[in-house]
Each structure stands twice: as C-alpha cells, then as structure tokens.
Amino acid sequence: MEFGAYGLITMFIYAGFALPRAVHVSVVLEKTNCNLEETIMLTIFGRKKVTADRVAHIFAHNIVETVETGFADVAGFINDSPEFVISPNITEEDYGKFLMIVIAGNYAYINQYFTDGMDKQIIDAITLKLAPAYEMTPTEFAMKVKEYKECMSRANHPSKNIIYAMSKGVFLKYNLVEFQEEYFRQMKTPNPIFLKNLDDLMKNFLWNWEVFNEKYKVVSTALS
Secondary structure (H helix, E strand, O other): HHHHOOOOEEEEEEEEEEEEOOHHHHHHHHHHHHHHHHHHHOOOOOOEEHHHHHHHHHHHHHHHHHHHHHHHHHHHHHOOOOOOOOOOOOOOOOOOOHHHHHHHHHHHHHHOOOOOHHHHHHHHHHHHOOOHHHOHHHHHHHHHHHHHHHHHHHHOOOOOHHHHHHHHHHHHOOHHHHOOOHHHHHOOOOOHHHHHHHHHHHHHHHHOHHHHHHHEEOOOOOHH
C-alpha cells in the first residue's frame, strides 16, 4: 500500500531534534532554534549539552503536534485498508488513544538510549509537561502510560520490538478485530498484511534518539 497517498506527516531531524513536518514548521523551527541558543552550552567532544527539562519540553510539544496533525492520515489508512470487510470508520478526532500509544512506545524507546537514571529524569520531565493535557496529575498520567505499556507488551509477547507493540496497541485499543474477515475475527488476531503495513506507518512516530545523541549530550536539569 502506498502511504504517500495519505500525505503522511512524518517526524524528521533538524538540529538533532525530531520535529513534525507541519504547515507552520518554519515558525516551530524558528522558536526552537531561539530557545536552543539560550539553553545549549558549549560544545564538548563534538556534542552540545542540553538539559533534560529542555528536551522534555521540546519532545512533549512536538509529539502532541505530530499526532494531532498526523492522525487524520493514520485514520484514513486504517479505514481504507482492504483487509477489513467493514470500514472501522475511525474519526480524525479520535486520536486520544493513539497519542497514549505513541507516548508509551516512546517512553520504552527512551530506556534503550539512556542509563544511570537519565532515562527516568527525561521521562519524569515529559510526564510533568503532558499530564495537564489529559487533565491528570503526573502520578495519574504515569499510571495510565504504564497501563498502555503493559497492554502493548502482553499483546506483543514474546517480541520486544517497540514498533510491533505500538501496532498491536492500535489494533487492540481501536477494537479492529471486529472489522476483519471471519477467520481472523474468530482467531482474535490481526491480519498479518494489515499489521505489516501498520508497522511501516508507526515508525514515523518514534523520536530518533540515535541521531539526537550523535549531536547532543543530555545533562541533569539540576546541574545546569
């Protein structure tokens, strides 16, 4: 399936940060660059220092904007997938569960790139910034993310692949099993063709920490 037909809004790397290719991207980049000039310290060993709190701010803002802007393409892909005998008819406004899946997947991804407590510091800082959007306390939001992560992990067992887990999370949270042909509906399992196509789509919603870490070193907010 050609994903380009949906004009998918992907995440890309600009100055080491993943930002959405959105209509007002020039404004976002201008603001981001100005803020980075204020927060990034001297280059050491080819990498610049940036605080965990600043990374969390940029990540939280852009992950929400990417999902809000890109979910219409995701919904269109799902609704038009030929593997469904009935269209799920997911609306463009129904992105709340998808955003939680993307957040849960990215939290798991952070753990692969940071150690010595920096992963927890970044995640905690992101949680503080995202919780108000859901009208939750940071503790409530962290528990909700944990619920999603555990659901995705169970569905993806024994695989540890985060993208696979995110795809299966979408399949479960949007109850897509009900729209499949009888064989897969009775098996309560996703059509593998649909799942493979969804995997390719979900790759666009992971922050590229590998490229980020080549350019920047995250330091504790308390030490900045």
